[in-house]
């Protein structure tokens with residue numbers, strides 16, 4: 001098991017629930033827009049939010065944003081350690097640095113301030129910030145070297161990340177890190193791209209790692225609004241079985257035997273139950289070939305017939321309804337649940 005670090009009211013590592021995070025893309029100096037975006041992220045299920053602090057004015061704004069934020073904030077700092085010191089004083093719950101652009105004396109100052117405030121530091125090494133060609137193993141070793149620099153200063157509240165835009169390289173680098181240290185890991189691809197393919201790539205990389213028990217907090221880095229990153233992250237956690245409190249609609253792929261409008265019914269049930277945090281599985285199946293079996297392993301289900309369909313609850317057929325009443329009957333069962 002990895003070590004645990006505290007980021008505000010969230011624990012990363014040590015067997016805690018895998019948290020999901022994103023990063024604001026408003027100007028940090030635009031305090032009201034940034035706070036509004038953080039609130040939106042909070043409302044859709046984000047656990048943590050990272051905010052860039054690129055200059056003095058942003059460091060000053062960070063203080064007001066931290067006061068108004070419902071979520072612990074991570075200050076993202078590059079090049080200038082003094083901005084990290086300001087962000088720590090302003091209420092950052094964690095600092096993210098990239099050691100390749102921060103001098104050793106600057107890191108020393110950041111460590112001192114983080115220790116005083118009892119906050120962790122994430123050391124993130126991105127493939128894009130390393131000038132020469134390096135292997136995933138070398139990327140992991142770079143992150144460990146950076147961690148060793150903090151350890152030399154007596155600092156161990158560390159989260160590590162080694163990101164690249166390549167799925168296989170990212171998986172290999174994190175496996176290497178996981179084998180060599182017990183620091184909690186922030187996992188994800190970087191620059192994974194536009195929403196559809198970016199989410200797919202991230203799901204393969206993050207999902208493979210999580211399925212192997214690697215990873216303590218995730219970020220899906222998309223060329224999209226941060227809200228899309230949180231939604232994608234939650235979908236990945238659900239798909240890999242780490243978030244179970246939601247309504248899962250299991251539906252067949254349809255074929256020439258399909259008796260009912262599977263696509264329409266499945267989408268409608270999914271839309272109507274999206275807001276529920278109940279652990280519930282509903283099967284929407286087009287005929288008896290796989291319909292009976294899938295309906296029996298779900299909490300509720302429908303197995304489509306020519307004009308009437310069988311509704312299942314707890315492995316039993318409890319009703320036969322006309323096909324235009326399937327959605328009403330399934331939703332009645334959901335409400336009753």
Ligand code: SF4
Pocket residue numbers: 252253254255256257258259285286287288289290291
């Ligand atoms: S459950 Fe029936 S309708 Fe659905 S894909 Fe299988 S055979 Fe086709």
